Amino acid sequence: MKEYHSLTAYFRESLGGHGLDWANQPLPFKRYLHREPIPLPSPTLPKTSLEDLLKDHPPRPEPDQPKPDANLLAGCLLMAGGITAHTPGVPNSPGLRSWASAGALYPCEIYMVATEVQGLKDGLYHFTAETPGLHLLWEGKLARTASKILGQRPQRLTFFITTLFWRSLWKYSSRAYRYCLLDTGHLLANLELSLAAAGLEVKTCLDFADVSAGVFLGLATEDEATLATLTTGGEPDDPGPEDPGLPPFDRQYSPLSAKIGRDSLLLKTHKSGNLETPEPGRLWPEQTSPEQAMTCPEPARFEGPLLEAIKKRRSRRNFLARPLEQDLAGAIIRASLPRRSPIRAMLLVSPGGEIPGGKYLYHPKPNLMEPREATADFGRLLGRACLGQAWVGQAGIAFVLWGNLNTLINENGLRSYRHAMIEAGKAGQRIYLAAQALGLGCCGVGAFYDQETNQVAALPQGGDSLYVVATGHVKGRKK
Numbered sequence: 429m430k431e432y433h434s435l436t437a438y439f440r441e442s443l444g445g446h447g448l449d450w451a452n453q454p455l456p457f458k459r460y461l462h463r464e465p466i467p468l469p470s471p472t473l474p475k476t477s478l479e480d481l482l483k484d485h486p487p488r489p490e491p492d493q494p495k496p497d498a499n500l501l502a503g504c505l506l507m508a509g510g511i512t513a514h515t516p517g518v519p520n521s522p523g524l525r526s527w528a529s530a531g532a533l534y535p536c537e538i539y540m541v542a543t544e545v546q547g548l549k550d551g552l553y554h555f556t557a558e559t560p561g562l563h564l565l566w567e568g569k570l571a572r573t574a575s576k577i578l579g580q581r582p583q584r585l586t587f588f589i590t591t592l593f594w595r596s597l598w599k600y601s602s603r604a605y606r607y608c609l610l611d612t613g614h615l616l617a618n619l620e621l622s623l624a625a626a627g628l629e630v631k632t633c634l635d636f637a638d639v640s641a642g643v644f645l646g647l648a649t650e651d652e653a654t655l656a657t658l659t660t661g662g663e664p665d666d667p668g669p670e671d672p673g674l675p676p677f678d679r680q681y682s683p684l685s686a687k688i689g690r691d692s693l694l695l696k697t698h699k700s701g702n703l704e705t706p707e708p709g710r711l712w713p714e715q716t717s718p719e720q721a722m723t724c725p726e727p728a729r730f731e732g733p734l735l736e737a738i739k740k741r742r743s744r745r746n747f748l749a750r751p752l753e754q755d756l757a758g759a760i761i762r763a764s765l766p767r768r769s770p771i772r773a774m775l776l777v778s779p780g781g782e783i784p785g786g787k788y789l790y791h792p793k794p795n796l797m798e799p800r801e802a803t804a805d806f807g808r809l810l811g812r813a814c815l816g817q818a819w820v821g822q823a824g825i826a827f828v829l830w831g832n833l834n835t836l837i838n839e840n841g842l843r844s845y846r847h848a849m850i851e852a853g854k855a856g857q858r859i860y861l862a863a864q865a866l867g868l869g870c871c872g873v874g875a876f877y878d879q880e881t882n883q884v885a886a887l888p889q890g891g892d893s894l895y896v897v898a899t900g901h902v903k904g905r906k907k
C-alpha cells in the first residue's frame with residue numbers, strides 16, 4: 429500500500445499526463461439490463477440542524493430512534509447521493525451530485541438491504557441517482573446474510589458503497605485508487621449525516637469480507653468492489669435465514685463504455701487489502717497531547733439544516749486573499765476529524781488574521797492546535813505544489829490530511845490504507861458542508877506533487893500527504 433502510494437506520487441519532472449479517450453468516457457450511472465428502476469417514494473427530508481450533526485463522529489442519533497420507512501429512506505438516499513445541480517451550458521449534463529467527486533466522475537454506487545422497512549418489499553436494492561430510483565436486485569429477507577458479511581448483528585438497513593474503478597481510471601490512471609477511496613469517504617460522510625439527521629444510529633464498517641460482499645451484490649469483481657458498509661435502523665423481528673439460497677443470475681448491466689480499462693497496479697493494491705472474513709471494528713489510538721499548543725478557537729454556530737448545506741454545496745475556488753475569522757476557523761477545524769483517527773491534519777493558516785499565520789498540527793482529542801512553523805508565506809509554494817492550482821494558496825486555511833503510511837500499515841495491516849484514505853475523504857466532505865453553512869468556499873484537491881506538498885506542509889519525517897482541502901472566503905458568498 430505504501431508502495432502503491434509512492435508509485436502513484438506525482439513528481440514535477442515526470443508528470444506526463446495522458447489524453448482522455450472521449451469515445452470511451454464511462455457512463456456515470458449503472459443501468460441494469462433486466463431491471464427497471466422503481467421510482468423513489470416521495471421523500472421525507474429531515475430538517476435536523478447541521479450544528480447538531482457535525483459535533484460528533486459519527487453523528488449522534490435521537491434518543492428514540494424512528495423505525496425507518498420508505499419515505500425516510502428515499503430522503504436519506506437523495507441527500508447522500510442525489511443529483512443537486514446541472515452544469516450550466518452542458519447539454520445532457522449527467523448532473524452534479526450531493527457529494528464532491530474528483531473530476532465529477534462519480535465512481536461510487538449505493539446498494540442497500542432493507543428488511544421490515546414500511547412501504548418497501550424486503551430485499552437487496554441498488555440506488556440510482558439517474559431517475560432517481562431503486563433497482564430491486566434480490567427479493568427476500570436478507571438482513572442475516574448481509575450481517576454475516578459485515579460480522580455484525582442484523583439491522584433493518586445495511587448499506588454497501590462500491591466503486592466502479594474504470595470511471596476514475598479513465599482520467600487518473602493508476603492514481604485512481606486514491607480518488608476512489610477519497611470519493612467513497614465523501615459519499616459515506618453524506619450517508620452517515622443524512623441517516624443521523626433522520627434520527628438513526630449509524631455504524632460504519634470497513635472491515636467486511638470482500639469476496640462475499642461482491643458475490644452478494646452481484647459485482648463483476650475485477651471492475652467493481654465494495655469499499656464501505658454501514659448498518660442502521662435497529663434489529664428486525666425476522667432477519668431471514670442463515671442461507672438465503674442462490675443469488676439471482678440476471679444482474680448484468682450496460683457496459684460503462686465500449687472499451688473498459690483495467691489497471692494491474694490498482695487491482696493488485698486493492699486485492700492485497702482484502703479480508704476473507706470480517707474483522708471487529710478498530711479503535712484507533714488517541715494522540716498524545718503536545719507540550720506547547722493553543723486551544724482551537726471557540727466555534728461559530730452552523731446556520732441551517734444539513735439539508736440546505738447538502739443541496740447548495742459546490743466546489744468554490746475563487747478564494748479572496750482574506751484570512752478566516754477565528755470562530756469560523758474553529759468551527760470548521762472541529763468538524764473535520766474525530767478524536768480517534770488513522771490520519772492527522774496539518775492546518776496551513778494564511779497570514780494577517782486573528783490566528784497567527786503558520787502551520788499547525790491539529791489534535792482533535794484535547795482540541796489543540798500545535799504550532800509547527802511560524803512561516804506564513806507558503807501560499808505561492810502550496811499553489812505550485814498543487815500542480816500550479818494557485819487558488820489553493822489563497823485559501824484562508826488549507827487542510828493537508830496526512831498519515832505515516834509505513835507505521836500505519838506495519839502496525840495495522842494493509843487494510844488500514846483504505847481506512848486512512850476513506851477517513852480523509854470523510855473529513856473532506858464534512859469540511860465542505862461546514863464551509864457551506866458558514867458562507868465560505870471550499871474545494872478538495874487530489875492533484876498535488878506529493879513530496880513538495882509534504883515539504884510545504886512541514887509534515888514530520890515519514891508523513892505522507894493523502895488529500896488537501898482548501899477553505900476560506902470566496903467571491904460572491906455572503907460572509
Ligand SMILES: Cc1cc2nc3c(=O)[nH]c(=O)nc-3n(C[C@H](O)[C@H](O)[C@H](O)COP(=O)(O)O)c2cc1C
Pocket residue numbers: 524525527528529530531532607610611614741742743744745817871872873874875
Ligand atoms: C477527491 C477529490 C479530489 C479533487 N481534486 C480536485 C483538484 O485537484 N482540483 C480541483 O479543481 N477540484 C478538485 N476536486 C473537486 C471536484 O472537481 C468537484 O467535486 C467536482 O467537479 C464536482 O463538483 P462539485 O463539488 O461542485 O459538486 C476534487 C474533489 C474530490 C472529491
